[in-house]
Structures are given as structure tokens and as C-alpha cells.
Amino acid sequence: MPVVTFLPSFRKVTVPRGSTILDAARAAGIEMNVVCGGEGKCGKCVSVVKNGKVTVDETRLSRFFSPEEREQGYCLACMSFIDEDIQVFLPESSLVQAQQILIESLGRTTEFHPAVWKYAITLKPPTLENPSPDLSRLLWGVEQAGGPPAKKVYAPLEIIRRIPRILRDSGWHVTATVALVPGAYRLINLEKGDTAGRLFGVAIDLGTTTIVAYIRNLSTGDMVGVGSTYNRQISCGEDILARVNFAKREGGLSTLQSLAVESINTAITEAANRGGIDCDDIYEVVVAGNTIMTHILMGIDPGYMIEEPYVPVVRRHLTTSAGRIGVSVGNTAPMFIFPAVSDYIGGDIVADILACGMAEHEEVSLLVDIGTNFEVVLGNREWMISCAGAAGPALEGGEVLFGMRANPGAIEHVTLDPETLEPHIETINGGKPRGICGSGLIDLLAGLLEACVIDRTGKINTGISHPRIRMGAHYPEFLVVEREKSAIMKDIVITERDIKNLIMSKASVLAACFTLMKVVGVTTDAIKSVYFSGAFGNYIHKENAVTIGLIPEVDPSQIHTIGNGAIEGASIALLNRKARKRLDEIAHSIGYVELNASSSFMEEYTRATFLPHTDLSLFPRVEERLKACRLRRGAGP
Amino acid sequence: MPVVTFLPSFRKVTVPRGSTILDAARAAGIEMNVVCGGEGKCGKCVSVVKNGKVTVDETRLSRFFSPEEREQGYCLACMSFIDEDIQVFLPESSLVQAQQILIESLGRTTEFHPAVWKYAITLKPPTLENPSPDLSRLLWGVEQAGGPPAKKVYAPLEIIRRIPRILRDSGWHVTATVALVPGAYRLINLEKGDTAGRLFGVAIDLGTTTIVAYIRNLSTGDMVGVGSTYNRQISCGEDILARVNFAKREGGLSTLQSLAVESINTAITEAANRGGIDCDDIYEVVVAGNTIMTHILMGIDPGYMIEEPYVPVVRRHLTTSAGRIGVSVGNTAPMFIFPAVSDYIGGDIVADILACGMAEHEEVSLLVDIGTNFEVVLGNREWMISCAGAAGPALEGGEVLFGMRANPGAIEHVTLDPETLEPHIETINGGKPRGICGSGLIDLLAGLLEACVIDRTGKINTGISHPRIRMGAHYPEFLVVEREKSAIMKDIVITERDIKNLIMSKASVLAACFTLMKVVGVTTDAIKSVYFSGAFGNYIHKENAVTIGLIPEVDPSQIHTIGNGAIEGASIALLNRKARKRLDEIAHSIGYVELNASSSFMEEYTRATFLPHTDLSLFPRVEERLKACRLRRGAGP
Numbered sequence A, B: 001m002p003v004v005t006f007l008p009s010f011r012k013v014t015v016p017r018g019s020t021i022l023d024a025a026r027a028a029g030i031e032m033n034v035v036c037g038g039e040g041k042c043g044k045c046v047s048v049v050k051n052g053k054v055t056v057d058e059t060r061l062s063r064f065f066s067p068e069e070r071e072q073g074y075c076l077a078c079m080s081f082i083d084e085d086i087q088v089f090l091p092e093s094s095l096v097q098a099q100q101i102l103i104e105s106l107g108r109t110t111e112f113h114p115a116v117w118k119y120a121i122t123l124k125p126p127t128l129e130n131p132s133p134d135l136s137r138l139l140w141g142v143e144q145a146g147g148p149p150a151k152k153v154y155a156p157l158e159i160i161r162r163i164p165r166i167l168r169d170s171g172w173h174v175t176a177t178v179a180l181v182p183g184a185y186r187l188i189n190l191e192k193g194d195t196a197g198r199l200f201g202v203a204i205d206l207g208t209t210t211i212v213a214y215i216r217n218l219s220t221g222d223m224v225g226v227g228s229t230y231n232r233q234i235s236c237g238e239d240i241l242a243r244v245n246f247a248k249r250e251g252g253l254s255t256l257q258s259l260a261v262e263s264i265n266t267a268i269t270e271a272a273n274r275g276g277i278d279c280d281d282i283y284e285v286v287v288a289g290n291t292i293m294t295h296i297l298m299g300i301d302p303g304y305m306i307e308e309p310y311v312p313v314v315r316r317h318l319t320t321s322a323g324r325i326g327v328s329v330g331n332t333a334p335m336f337i338f339p340a341v342s343d344y345i346g347g348d349i350v351a352d353i354l355a356c357g358m359a360e361h362e363e364v365s366l367l368v369d370i371g372t373n374f375e376v377v378l379g380n381r382e383w384m385i386s387c388a389g390a391a392g393p394a395l396e397g398g399e400v401l402f403g404m405r406a407n408p409g410a411i412e413h414v415t416l417d418p419e420t421l422e423p424h425i426e427t428i429n430g431g432k433p434r435g436i437c438g439s440g441l442i443d444l445l446a447g448l449l450e451a452c453v454i455d456r457t458g459k460i461n462t463g464i465s466h467p468r469i470r471m472g473a474h475y476p477e478f479l480v481v482e483r484e485k486s487a488i489m490k491d492i493v494i495t496e497r498d499i500k501n502l503i504m505s506k507a508s509v510l511a512a513c514f515t516l517m518k519v520v521g522v523t524t525d526a527i528k529s530v531y532f533s534g535a536f537g538n539y540i541h542k543e544n545a546v547t548i549g550l551i552p553e554v555d556p557s558q559i560h561t562i563g564n565g566a567i568e569g570a571s572i573a574l575l576n577r578k579a580r581k582r583l584d585e586i587a588h589s590i591g592y593v594e595l596n597a598s599s600s601f602m603e604e605y606t607r608a609t610f611l612p613h614t615d616l617s618l619f620p621r622v623e624e625r626l627k628a629c630r631l632r633r634g635a636g637p
Helices: A021-027 A067-071 A134-144 A157-169 A232-236 A240-247 A252-275 A291-297 A347-356 A438-450 A496-520 A534-539 A542-547 A565-575 A577-581 A583-589 A599-608 A620-632 B021-027 B067-071 B134-144 B157-169 B232-236 B240-247 B252-275 B291-297 B347-356 B438-450 B496-520 B534-539 B542-547 B565-575 B577-581 B583-589 B599-608 B620-632
Strands: A003-007 A011-014 A046-051 A074-076 A086-089 A102-105 A108-111 A116-122 A173-181 A184-192 A200-206 A210-217 A223-230 A282-289 A318-321 A334-337 A364-370 A373-379 A384-390 A410-416 A423-427 A469-471 A476-481 A492-495 A527-533 A559-561 B003-007 B011-014 B046-051 B074-076 B086-089 B102-105 B108-111 B116-122 B173-181 B184-192 B200-206 B210-217 B223-230 B282-289 B318-321 B334-337 B364-370 B373-379 B384-390 B410-416 B423-427 B469-471 B476-481 B492-495 B527-533 B559-561
Touching: A003 A021, A021 A086, A067 A074, A116 A134, A134 A157, A134 A173, A134 A184, A157 A184, A157 B318, A173 A282, A200 A252, A200 A291, A200 A347, A200 A565, A210 A252, A210 A565, A223 A232, A223 A252, A232 A240, A232 A252, A240 A252, A240 A291, A252 A282, A252 A291, A282 A291, A282 A347, A282 A565, A318 B157, A347 A364, A347 A373, A347 A527, A347 A565, A347 A583, A364 A496, A364 A534, A373 A496, A384 A496, A410 A438, A410 A476, A423 A438, A423 A476, A438 A476, A438 A492, A438 A496, A438 A534, A438 A542, A438 A620, A492 A496, A496 A599, A527 A534, A527 A565, A542 A559, A542 A620, A565 A577, A577 A583, B003 B021, B021 B086, B067 B074, B116 B134, B134 B157, B134 B173, B134 B184, B157 B184, B173 B282, B200 B252, B200 B291, B200 B347, B200 B565, B210 B252, B210 B565, B223 B232, B223 B252, B232 B240, B232 B252, B240 B252, B240 B291, B252 B282, B252 B291, B282 B291, B282 B347, B282 B565, B347 B364, B347 B373, B347 B527, B347 B565, B347 B583, B364 B496, B364 B534, B373 B496, B384 B496, B410 B438, B410 B476, B423 B438, B423 B476, B438 B476, B438 B492, B438 B496, B438 B534, B438 B542, B438 B620, B492 B496, B496 B599, B527 B534, B527 B565, B542 B559, B542 B620, B565 B577, B577 B583
Parallel strands: A003 A086, A200 A282, A282 A334, A364 A527, A527 A559, B003 B086, B200 B282, B282 B334, B364 B527, B527 B559
Antiparallel strands: A003 A011, A046 A074, A046 A086, A102 A108, A116 A173, A173 A184, A200 A210, A210 A223, A318 A334, A364 A373, A373 A384, A410 A423, A469 A476, A476 A492, B003 B011, B046 B074, B046 B086, B102 B108, B116 B173, B173 B184, B200 B210, B210 B223, B318 B334, B364 B373, B373 B384, B410 B423, B469 B476, B476 B492
């Protein structure tokens, strides 16, 4: 049976021989204008057959189309019968609604409104009778093929210079790429022949540690390939402060910038190789990163952000061309950099907000992004408020004796039998344990608390006589994995000091949440969703995060992990230019609370240095459960 | 008495001590909003004192302005008394109408709407309480100073990178330059301190032979300096065809482009030196040139315009940045290139049209631009039609025995005594004659015709016995200047062959005019104005141009010379961005008649190879005069 491919969406459908294009469109879920009911009378269902042939009644069509239009493939969908595989372009005017492709991402769908299009066109060569200029001829062809009006397309000199040669060398059969840039359409490429199927874009998460690239097909929205790499700037300093200080050296900024670009190019190349595409066919780049990273990438001095009064140079979104920055994709590809809220709340968090959709919800949501630093955003579509702080390294496994990053061999989940205190552990990759990563540490804390091994201050109850509870070299400790079962030939333990460090870290996050809630007068009841962004949040056991008081007590069903929100948000912006439009507005409207200057935060912090909190009435379900546990262990209510 | 300078117009006025700003504005012809009649009640006449002090009643002003605004110089014009020289910025909202400066040019006035502005501002340094980003702070300052809304200003990366350093090094006292580019405002420069007085633009006539630059003050519209130079491309070929052929060589186009840029830079530097300004303070460049010249300047292959089917690559206006092309003005200065009508009717002719204003008139005008080639445009604000052709070199003094260009020593005017046949001559610079230039040749032709020395075919009546009428080496000739009175120690004569060549040249122009008139069905009566553009037209004796039949017979009072229309038109476009808006539309709507393909033209040409024309009824006044002359000389009617 013949396959019909609809352009510009590239939606495909297989139909029985003899079907009309209108039948095929219906089968593909595309609603066309058919005022006359499909009887060839109203002339609304105009279609353009681009490849292959259809059977039509020429005399009937002559009412609607000139001979030139017929030659170009113009026909009526209801009167064109399909015998073979064809490609059909459907002008917007022939559709009841513009073709909308919904892209699934995180269970959310986003509308597909790319900002770059390709038009494969065959032009009539100029003659003495029609000697119109090459550029007009080309842009008129683009307009005829469903592109923007010729008058509204800006052609940069670099492209204009190439036009006459390409048109003639290709026998006037070319593909034009047009991008919607702020305020105008721009002709960004011209290629010989039909390259319309090769139209890609890349979303980049520019992290301090890791860089991730998603290549998407900008005709279909499909994922093409993923790539990731370490940020090579690490050679200039592990943490972000070290990078900024490095940038202050002679030539430091340009070194850091080159390394960022190099890393991005590595990630893009990996993604392109996996997808089997050529980087030159990437026509748009969208980057989300923290404020310092994006300053560095753009070659803008980040130094003023670490000195009082801590100001970024730019907060709004930036646009430039990938070629100018050195990103190795199509040279004229536009590049969009996410706007930031402040020096501490960067484009990565704005991307998180886009990814979780909280800026569109009527209900109040809480977004928590935890790494060495954490960022918290509270709000809904009317208002938003944010803060950021240092969580300390404990939640990422630092400053914990057997803590480690979420690498192979890390214990990522622990369940403690409340009776026997026997831990059931799961490691990343299933191998022998080498240490414990963040999510495992949270599980452990919750398990030890519920088993009454530790009290709400984190103190180990050494009064319990159990082989796993013992005195270590310096501090009391709990034995998680025996030496012989570990991959490191050591007992893997968690010490009381580890636990105190973890409590201090989690207290910062919880205090930040409560501080924001206090500023806007919102109680826990009002929060309908909590979104965890980042690798840490992704593997967290939701109930245990509440049990230890990392976040306010909401029902676990209200807690959602959005994975790498930065790349997901960048991806949405890449696929849906309309989503980009609101980003500046969102970023600009988000309030920022400086925790260091907030006495309220210090108070909240002190109150949060208990498991889950000094005031158990704020965690009624946890209180209930702890009471039950204590009764079970006979420890009294 | 104190001098008040109003911004942004830089209009100055001297007023008695104790006058209000409102008084001063009235004296300067600026109408301010004073709903309350100037009693300090309505708060409409907001002004901002930028330099100097005024005496105000602070308590009264506190109703209208915050302390911050007062600190910035905000006051009410009607309640602020002048004691010393001040600079006052008047926001548009305080004016009854936007300040409009009319610029005189060719007796025409053009409204002054520049596309580039400077804003000298003093910003508050960031504090912990107000840590907004540098870019926002700057653009907000620009907005406060009467500039475009911060949100609408696009800042390119190159400028953003420089912002933090300049703001801090200048103590937050800077001047921002903003340009209106297609679709957006663009921040194009940032300088330390107040440089608002240094804002210039340059208009360029890019001719095949000569390049002219006019530098204008973009705050006042004033002319600053003029520069001109030969087009250095002449080393690659004298005429335009030779240049296009040179462009086809390996590296030829880029050589020609560099030479064009070099010549432009020479002309600009000369104009800048004369005006005593720095080229870096030039913030906009507008170029008018023929289609081939502008293609070459932009690095676009002009080759397809000289091969069938003769197509330019681009016809619409182009914008780029001067820096990208290599024009040595402010690096980020936008550059505007006039649109063309066709390969033969270039941006120089579109500039002519702008300069003479024919596209705004209801009445029909005829524009004639004569050089080696000629261009003719006929029309009004509803329609326009054009053609171009080769006039041959005769009208420029070529192919004429003693013909020469309009250089010192050239006879530019001749009056022949109809009785004595004694010529009265005027030479350029008043020196001894060396030859005859175009305008002199036309005078001579008219004089000889009216004296019946030649007949309407150009034949010399050797039957007249007069020492000045004689047989030369090959042809009959008329002695214009005797050997001893000439600078070249030779008799300066005009031969019958010279006269025939001149008739062929003038016949081309007249036939072109009649062909266009025929195409649109317009008779001579309907033509209310004839505009001569170009150096040739500038010195022509209007009546004689009609007498010989160079143009259709209109009253001499209807003939206007617009001088170098290309530079005048470019100048208008530089000063009035609103005039630019219509250029593409004008250029696009002008019809083009290909004379070589027109049988009508060949017919008209044959009919025009008489003085003034084979059909004297088309030149009734000339007919009348010739009859009178013939009678006077007893030659019969």
C-alpha cells in the first residue's frame, strides 16, 4: 500500500491504493478544510504534491489552478487519488488548525513549534521576460512552498554572496533554511538539492561538572541522539568559585570559554554520532546553564558576581550565532541562551521551571534542585520566589566517611529491617558496594530514625545492644556492610558525625523552603506538587526525603522527579519557540530572597536541624509513624 | 545672558536671567504641554536638567517627583528659573509634538528623523539592595533619558562584553548609542563620559568614476564636511563593463571590493578632516550607487548582470555593519545600501527620485540623469516607469574633435550673436579655452541652429559666406575660438561630424523620454517638472536643452537641476529614516522598459535625430522661434 508523507510535519500514513489525499490526511489525524464536504467544489483543501504522482481530473482542477501551479503539483486533496508513495505539502491555509505535533517529555507534552524550517524548492531559471533578481526568486519560491512572506525574510550578506552560484550549480533545485530570530525571519542557509530531511537542533545543559547534549529532529520533534561529557573547565578549578577566580587571570576568561565550547562540541559530536547525523545539519542551539557558566560561555566577565554587591552583567536571554561562539554546528545556526533570575538562580533553574511546568499551574508548586549548592523556587503562574544556598557536600556523599558520588558500586538504596536492623542494600550497577551515595544516605537516615537507632538530633543510641551499633575510632557508628561483602575490603559504616553533617545539609534545604513559604505566607497544605530536579533528586526515595525533613511534609504522590530539568527545559525551548517567549518574563518576575541576609532563615535553619524538624506538628504523618516505631521498639511514645 | 541647550535636538536659545525653562522653550519654538497654563499644577511640562542648575521650589516639586528623580534633574519647565547656562532634556511626553527639525536641501525640506541616538547618562552604582545586572541598569538608564524601552533594545555580545568595565571605569557616567535597525533597537556603542555631542552619519555616492561623502551631524542635521575622490577601481577598468569582467578573474571581485572600500574611506576621511571630527564618531553609513557598484561593494558577484538574461543577485535594500565591509567608521555603525530597480536602474537613480521628490508628487515628472549612459524615469506618486541606455560619449565631450570633460579651460557656455555669428564664451575657471564640454556643446548646437548656420539635420550651411564657416580637413566646420585666443594654440572648431554625433546622442535621450511617454500614454503637456540629475545636467542651459530636442518641450521654468541626486538622496535617507521605509516599495514598483527590445524606441530614435525632432509640432515654441530666426536671416519661413 502506498505511503503518504505529509509536509511540513513529515507525518507518514499508509493508505489503500485509490484513496484520496483527503482520506490520507484524515487517517493521519490531520483535519483539512473541506467546506464542500470533499466534492471538489470549494477549493479549500489545496495540497501540493512534492514527490510522486496522483491521479486527478485536469479539467476540473483548471478552475482552481493556473498551469504553472499545476506544474508545481498544486491539487485538491479531495480530488487527488493515490497510486504510489507520495510526499504532500499541506499549506496552513488548507488546515482547520495548524498541524500540531505534541512531544512527550517527562509525561508532559509540549506543542511543537520549531523556530527553523527547511524548504526544498525548484525554481524557474530567469529569462529575458522574467529577469527578477536571484534573491527575490529564491524568497518567492520559499513563500510559495509555505514559507514566510518574501518581504519579511532578512538575508544576511554571507548567504546572499553564495546564492547565485548555488542556484545555478544546482540547476535551480535548492533547499533554503529559514529561522525565526527576534523580530524577523532570517535566511540561514542555502544548499543544493533537497536536504529537507536533514534539519536538526541541539539542546545543551551547560553544567559546572557535566555537559549534556540532546539532538532533536526539528521536522518531527524526535530525539536523535544524546551526548555528554565532563566540563573541561574542571582543569581550571573544581568548583564554580575557582573558575571565576581563574577567569580573573590574564587570558583566563578566554581559556575557560574555549574549554566550555570544546566540551559542548564533544557532547554534540557524541550525540550526532549516535544519531548518525552530521553536525552541519544542526540549525539551532539552545543552552541552559547557571549564570556564571553562561557568562563564561558568552565571553562575559563573571567576576562581578562574586564581589559585593554581586551583580551579573546580563540576566535576560541572549541570542547570537553558534559560529560566532565557536560551537561546531551549522555556522549560521542561531543560538539561544536561557535567561537567569540572579547570579545564583541561573538559566538552568529557569529551564527546570519550564520542564516541570510550574509557571503554568494555578496551584502552588515547590521546585528543589540539589547539588553542592541548592536552589528552591516556590510559586505558581501568578508569582514565584526563589532562593539558593550551599547545602554542603554531605548530600552528594562528601564529608561522609563512606560517602561517594552516584557512580558504580554506590549504595543508592537501603531498607533497614526495623526489627533485626538488617540492611537490604541496592548498588548502582548491582555490584559489590564501595560506598554510599546521596539517595542511599537519605534512606539510611530515615531507616535509622524509624528503627530508633538514632534520635531526632541524629545521636546514635549506643544503649541498643546490637552488633551493627558500635563505637568507631572517634564516633559511634552503624555498620552498613561488612568488610567481606564490600568491594573495598572495609566495613562500610555511617558515623554519628556523618549523620550530623547530613542533618546540617538537609536543614539548609528545609529551612530555605520554609523561609520562602514564610515570605509569601504559604503553608505546607497549599503546596500541591514538589519537583526534584537534578541527578540527586532523580533517585531519591520520596517518602524518606519527607521522613528526614529534607522538604516539607507532602504526600509522596505529590513529589515528582524531573530528572535533568536543565536539559529537559532546554529541549522544550528548542522544540517550542513559543515557550521561549515567556522565559524572560518568568525569569524577570521571580523574586529572590538572599538567605545570608535573612534572619528568618537562620531561625528556620536551627529549627530544621532535627529529624525531621524541631516542631513535629509540621510533619504530622512522620510524627504518627515515629510514634508507631517507638512503640514497636518499646521505646515509649 | 544664559544659554539654554535643549536635548535631544541640541537647539540653543539665549534668554534673560530669571526666565523659566518654559519661556526658553517657547523662545526656541518648542511647544510644551502646559495644560494648567504654566502654573505648576498639571505636571505635564516635565523637563530634566542635565547640566547646570535652575532655581526651583522643592516643596512644590515634591508633589510630582521622587527624591531620586529630583536628584536626576527632573523638574517642571514652568516652575524652574534659569540663572546660568543649562542643558535641558525634554521628554517626548512633555511636547505638544515631537521636536521636528526640518533640513533644507535643494530647496526641499526633509523631516529630521535620524535612526541613531546618543544618551549621556549617570547611573547609580549597584548595591546589595539593588543588585540588578549591568545591562538592565544601563538600558533602564537609557529609557529614563528618553530612549526606547529597555525591553526593546537588543544588545549584541560584543557590546555586552565591554559593559561592566566601562561602567565601572567611568564612575557610572557613560554615553550609550542606540540605533534603529530593521525590526529592533540595537545598542551599538558605549563610551565613558558624555560624548552626546559627537554623533555623526555619512552619506555616500558610490559612482563608477567618483565617490562623494557628506558627513552630517545626527543631533542637528547640520552638514559637517564633504569629501570626494576618484573611484580607485579605475585601475581595474575605466568603464563598468570592464570592472565586471575584472570581477570574473580569480580574486578580482575582492580586489574591486577593497578598492571601493578604500576609496570610500578616503572620501570619508577627507570629509571628517574638513569637519574636524573623528571617523569613529560616525554611527551610520548610507550608500547609493548603481547596481553593479553596490554588488561589488557588498562582495556579491555582479557577473550575471552582463550575461543573458541579465539578472542582479539582489535588488532590495541591504543592511549590514560598516565594520563587516571594512568601512572605517564606528565599528558597529549600521550601513544601509539603497535598493535598485534593475541591473541598469540602480540605487543612485532611486536616490535621485528621493532627492527630487517625484515619488510624492501628484503631477507627472520626468527625471533625466545623463552621463556616458543615461537613465530616464517618468511618473508620479501613483506609478513610475524607467529606462536606461547608452548616450554615447558625445554629450560628455567624447567623439567631438575639441570636446572635453568639464575641467578647467572647458567652454561651458556659448552665446552666438545671430547677426554677426560672434560667439560669446565662458570657460570653467574663466581661463583661456582648451575645448568645449557638454553644456557648451548644447549651447553651440542651439546657437548654430537658431542662427541658421546648421539645418535641422545638423548640416552646416556652407552657402553662408562668413569667415567662421569653412571647410575643415574632412568636414565643414564652424570656428568657435581663434588659435590666438585659445590655450592650446589651435583653432577650436566644431565640425559637421561632431554635430551629427551630438544629434545621435541627444536623440537617444529624447527617444527614451518619448518611448516611456508612449508606453504609459502621457503627452508632453502632462509633464509638470523635468529634473536633471548629475554633473552634466547641473550646468546645462535649460532653454537650449529644449531647443536642440534633448528633452521634450516644457517651459524652462519647469526644468530643475538637482545636482548630484545620488548624494542628495543618500543624505535625505541618512537624516530621515522614515524616507528609507518607502524606498523598497518605490524601487519595486518602478516599471522598466528594455529599450533594446523596443521597436517603438527605434522609431522614436529615428524621429529624434533632427533638431529638435522630425515633427516640429511636438516643439511648438521652438518651431515659433526657429521661424522667427529664419525670417530674420532672410532664409524664408
